[in-house]
Structure formats: structure tokens, C-alpha cells
Amino acid sequence: MENFLQLRDEEMGLFVANKQDDVREVVYSRLRTYELWGDIAELFFPKLADTFSVLLGGDVIDSNTEYLTVEEGGWVGDDPPAGPGDRDDFIR
Numbered sequence: 028m029e030n031f032l033q034l035r036d037e038e039m040g041l042f043v044a045n046k047q048d049d050v051r052e053v054v055y056s057r058l059r060t061y062e063l064w065g066d067i068a069e070l071f072f073p074k075l076a077d078t079f080s081v082l083l084g085g086d087v088i089d090s091n092t093e094y095l096t097v098e099e100g101g102w103v104g105d106d107p108p109a110g111p112g113d114r115d116d117f118i119r
Contacts, residue, residue: 077088
């Protein structure tokens with residue numbers, strides 16, 4: 028039984044010395060790829076579903092008042108907000 032334990036220790040030593048970094052790199056690469064696809068799915072599919080529901084006549088799921096149009100009540104009052112007076116005031 029001692030020989031099998033010694034063989035196992037030798038194989039583990041060879042693995043750590045030769046292949047551990049390669050295996051770690053492959054695993055990290057796959058994890059980054061899956062994380063990218065997960066982020067894409069998490070960000071894209073809800074917007075796509077919301078777009079299709081609006082196109083089919085439904086309501087917006089998450090209405091953001093910051094981007095409302097004039098008809099939707101983007102501001103309060105009779106007159107729309109004044110635009111920029113002098114274009115030189117912009118910082119780009």
C-alpha cells in the first residue's frame with residue numbers, strides 16, 4: 028500500500044510542477060467566458076422582452092422618468108425647459 032501512496036505523491040508533484048498553471052488558465056478563461064455570456068443575458072434579454080411587449084401594445088415594464096417625452100409628462104408646468112443659452116458653456 029505504501030507504493031501506491033508514493034506513486035500518488037509523485038504524480039501530484041508532477042502535476043503541480045507541469046500542468047497546474049495551464050489548467051488554472053483554462054478554467055479562468057472558461058469562467059470569464061461564462062461570466063461574459065451571463066452579463067449579456069442579464070442586461071440584454073430584459074430590454075429585448077420590454078421592447079417586444081411595447082411593440083405589441085403593452086406598457087413599459089420599468090419606466091424611467093428621466094427619459095420621459097413631452098407627452099408623457101417629462102416636466103411640470105406649461106412651458107418646456109429652456110435649452111442652453113450659449114453653446115460655449117458646454118464642456119466636452
